[in-house]
Amino acid sequence: MLRHFLYLTNSRLVSMVTRGKHIAMRREFAASSAGAAQFDQHLASLAGAPVYLFTDLAEEDFRLDTVPHVGARDREAIMGRKLVQMFRNTPFRHAVVQGREAEGRRDDRVFYTAITNPEVLRPWLEAIERRHAPLAGIYSAAVFSSVMLDELDLLFPHTLLVTFTPGGAMRQTYFRNREIKFSRLTPIDPEEGQSLGTLISEETTRTWQYLDSLRHFAEEDRLEVCVMLHPTDRAVVQPALRDFAQIQHHILDIEQVAAKLGLRPAPLGSTCEEIFVHLFLLRPGQNHFASPEMRRFDTLRRAKAGILSFAGAAVLASLGWGAWNLQQALQKSDVDQRVAQQIQTLNGEYDAITRSLPSFGVGGSTMRDAVSFYNASIRGFPQVTDFAVALSGVLARHPGVRLAQLAWIATDDANATPVLRKVASSEGMPVTATGTPVAPVKAADAAAQGTFSSGRYEVAVIEGTVRVPINDFRGALDAVGRLASDLSAMPGTSAAIVESPLDLRTSAQIHGRHEGAEPDTMEPRFVLRVIRDHRAET
Amino acid sequence: MTPAFTREGWKVLRGAWIGLAGAIVAAILIVSGSHWYGVKERRDSAEAGRRLQEARAKVEGARRERDNLNESADVFRMLVDRGLLQREQRLDLVEMVNGLRSRYQLFGLDYEIAPQRPLPLPGGRVFPSIDVLASRVKLHAKALHEGDILGFMDELSKQRQGFHPVDECTMRRIAGAGDGRLQAHVEADCTLEWITLKDKGANRAG
Numbered sequence: 152m153l154r155h156f157l158y159l160t161n162s163r164l165v166s167m168v169t170r171g172k173h174i175a176m177r178r179e180f181a182a183s184s185a186g187a188a189q190f191d192q193h194l195a196s197l198a199g200a201p202v203y204l205f206t207d208l209a210e211e212d213f214r215l216d217t218v219p220h221v222g223a224r225d226r227e228a229i230m231g232r233k234l235v236q237m238f239r240n241t242p243f244r245h246a247v248v249q250g251r252e253a254e255g256r257r258d259d260r261v262f263y264t265a266i267t268n269p270e271v272l273r274p275w276l277e278a279i280e281r282r283h284a285p286l287a288g289i290y291s292a293a294v295f296s297s298v299m300l301d302e303l304d305l306l307f308p309h310t311l312l313v314t315f316t317p318g319g320a321m322r323q324t325y326f327r328n329r330e331i332k333f334s335r336l337t338p339i340d341p342e343e344g345q346s347l348g349t350l351i352s353e354e355t356t357r358t359w360q361y362l363d364s365l366r367h368f369a370e371e372d373r374l375e376v377c378v379m380l381h382p383t384d385r386a387v388v389q390p391a392l393r394d395f396a397q398i399q400h401h402i403l404d405i406e407q408v409a410a411k412l413g414l415r416p417a418p419l420g421s422t423c424e425e426i427f428v429h430l431f432l433l434r435p436g437q438n439h440f441a442s443p444e445m446r447r448f449d450t451l452r453r454a455k456a457g458i459l460s461f462a463g464a465a466v467l468a469s470l471g472w473g474a475w476n477l478q479q480a481l482q483k484s485d486v487d488q489r490v491a492q493q494i495q496t497l498n499g500e501y502d503a504i505t506r507s508l509p510s511f512g513v514g515g516s517t518m519r520d521a522v523s524f525y526n527a528s529i530r531g532f533p534q535v536t537d538f539a540v541a542l543s544g545v546l547a548r549h550p551g552v553r554l555a556q557l558a559w560i561a562t563d564d565a566n567a568t569p570v571l572r573k574v575a576s577s578e579g580m581p582v583t584a585t586g587t588p589v590a591p592v593k594a595a596d597a598a599a600q601g602t603f604s605s606g607r608y609e610v611a612v613i614e615g616t617v618r619v620p621i622n623d624f625r626g627a628l629d630a631v632g633r634l635a636s637d638l639s640a641m642p643g644t645s646a647a648i649v650e651s652p653l654d655l656r657t658s659a660q661i662h663g664r665h666e667g668a669e670p671d672t673m674e675p676r677f678v679l680r681v682i683r684d685h686r687a688e689t
Numbered sequence: 690m691t692p693a694f695t696r697e698g699w700k701v702l703r704g705a706w707i708g709l710a711g712a713i714v715a716a717i718l719i720v721s722g723s724h725w726y727g728v729k730e731r732r733d734s735a736e737a738g739r740r741l742q743e744a745r746a747k748v749e750g751a752r753r754e755r756d757n758l759n760e761s762a763d764v765f766r767m768l769v770d771r772g773l774l775q776r777e778q779r780l781d782l783v784e785m786v787n788g789l790r791s792r793y794q795l796f797g798l799d800y801e802i803a804p805q806r807p808l809p810l811p812g813g814r815v816f817p818s819i820d821v822l823a824s825r826v827k828l829h830a831k832a833l834h835e836g837d838i839l840g841f842m843d844e845l846s847k848q849r850q851g852f853h854p855v856d857e858c859t860m861r862r863i864a865g866a867g868d869g870r871l872q873a874h875v876e877a878d879c880t881l882e883w884i885t886l887k888d889k890g891a892n893r894a895g
Contacts, residue, residue, distance in 0.1 A: 462712030
């Protein structure tokens with residue numbers, strides 16, 4: 152960023168253009184109408200660069216005063232009135248509050264300064280105004296020089312800073328405890344035979360006397376005179392400077408000062424305007440003399456810069472947000488592409504699987520349902536012939552038993568019992584019993600309703616007779632009991648006697664008839680219920 | 690009054706204000722555009738994820754079906770061979786029963802084939818792709834020996850064509866059949882279901 156610094160003395164105006172922290176261009180203009188015209192042209196070439204005007208003029212006046220310690224607004228009003236009273240004929244005035252008195256009412260200590268002859272500034276300010284150059288401020292070099300004490304660590308109770316201005320003048324500024332109290336500008340106009348060193352020594356001694364007359368010093372106080380010089384001048388100045396008990400001289404080598412402040416290249420002479428510019432770049436100061444009206448173009452410049460910065464920030468922020476969003480979206484897009492490839496691969500795999508499926512001219516679901524139905528309902532469905540073969544195997548071990556009837560059903564109801572029509576007869580038996588059967592006959596409900604069972608159970612009712620010696624009912628009961636027991640030994644099978652050869656229950660009625668000659672044997676009737684559970688079987 | 694809001698200030702700052710307005714509009718467009726694009730990409734991504742899940746599920750289903758069908762293929766081939774998926778060929782059944790009667794020398798054979806009906810399955814089970822149909826067949830047979838009847842029933846249920854599971858059967862000796870004449874000694878009443886399947890898809894196609 153370009154900045155335009157002006158250093159105005161009574162005889163000339165120095166223009167310094169900085170870029171960043173470096174002085175990029177320097178020009179000097181004579182304090183004349185011709186110089187002002189040249190400056191006007193020069194200013195045209197620097198349109199837009201903010202202007203910082205330092206004044207180092209003989210017409211600057213400095214005064215100390217105290218005001219009652221009041222609120223900020225009232226204090227401003229008081230200081231404003233004081234400034235008008237003190238410097239009635241100039242708009243270039245400034246006040247600095249420096250703290251409070253240590254004693255009494257503890258009033259505020261105020262330092263006033265003004266450029267008592269505004270005409271000195273007029274041609275330059277007119278050019279600035281005419282060119283709409285943004286004037287950032289008008290600064291008193293003397294007041295601003297307090298910054299130099301801080302930066303150069305000149306921490307003395309009483310300091311007299313001696314600097315040289317372009318155009319041959321010497322500025323002496325007195326600081327007590329680093330607060331400016333007084334400043335004066337003296338032309339360097341040595342008398343015949345008087346060297347620069349002698350001149351400085353005499354002038355600083357004169358200043359000490361003046362300050363002492365104003366009771367700035369106690370008896371033991373010493374004024375530290377800091378003279379900023381180029382090495383070329385130092386050789387001629389230093390020998391002339393005599394230290395006393397009240398005055399101690401310090402030479403500030405301007406090249407060393409420049410090096411300490413980071414100013415490159417160092418100034419070529421003892422004038423310190425470039426040092427001030429660099430100090431200002433390091434520690435910008437507040438405007439001293441320029442009114443808001445004079446600074447309006449700078450205000451507008453800063454407003455414009457602020458608006459454009461905000462606009463730029465808005466665009467940058469949106470671009471940043473957009474880029475982040477776009478990056479996220481692109482990541483998702485990459486993922487989507489991979490997903491699309493995966494989907495394509497999966498679809499290809501699906502097609503390959505579909506093509507490889509066994510086909511019988513029907514859909515896969517038809518095949519699945521048909522097989523499922525077969526496995527669930529037909530594959531394990533029992534067959535009556537299997538049951539009859541197993542039954543025959545058992546009956547073979549019971550030669551006295553004669554099968555009269557077999558009723559068989561395949562069902563899912565363990566309680567279902569096939570209906571039996573009585574075939575065998577107990578007629579001719581010497582002893583018979585009448586009563587209700589042990590297990591009432593129950594029709595197969597599911598079969599009656601037409602539902603096709605899975606055939607978990609085979610239920611059979613077996614009617615038969617057992618040949619035993621006449622009246623050997625015990626033997627008949629045992630034979631039927633053994634038969635039931637042998638049937639129950641088949642896997643998953645249990646057999647129960649529904650009607651025994653002789654019903655011995657107390658609820659039954661027994662009839663006996665013995666007459667005449669009886670045959671050798673008898674064949675009492677019995678009924679068994681056999682149930683075979685195929686799940687228990689497995 | 691701050692210089693920014695004077696006539697002169699407006700003149701100086703007009704470009705900056707226009708620039709700011711343009712920047713704000715551009716920022717809004719950039720933000721809203723990128724937001725819209727981001728939302729679209731997120732939506733597309735979610736959609737792609739959903740399609741990927743669907744594709745995976747589809748392939749997984751196909752693999753399962755392939756495995757199931759490979760396991761079932763032999764069974765299904767047998768079912769097809771036995772005509773389970775064909776229409777009832779009632780004439781074939783009549784001829785088969787007559788043939789078996791002759792082979793097992795049954796003294797008498799009465800049978801009824803009921804009209805075909807959808808076969809109710811336990812628990813009301815239905816299959817999405819097939820209809821289970823059945824015709825109830827009732828047989829009354831008389832034979833010299835129970836072995837003939839059992840042989841007849843066994844061969845009937847093991848026929849290579851169709852499925853005829855016997856779910857009820859009663860065999861009894863015939864009273865008074867022991868006078869030495871050649872006559873039936875045993876009779877049987879049996880009931881079986883003649884089961885066929887119908888492809889619902891073929892039904893729809895037809």
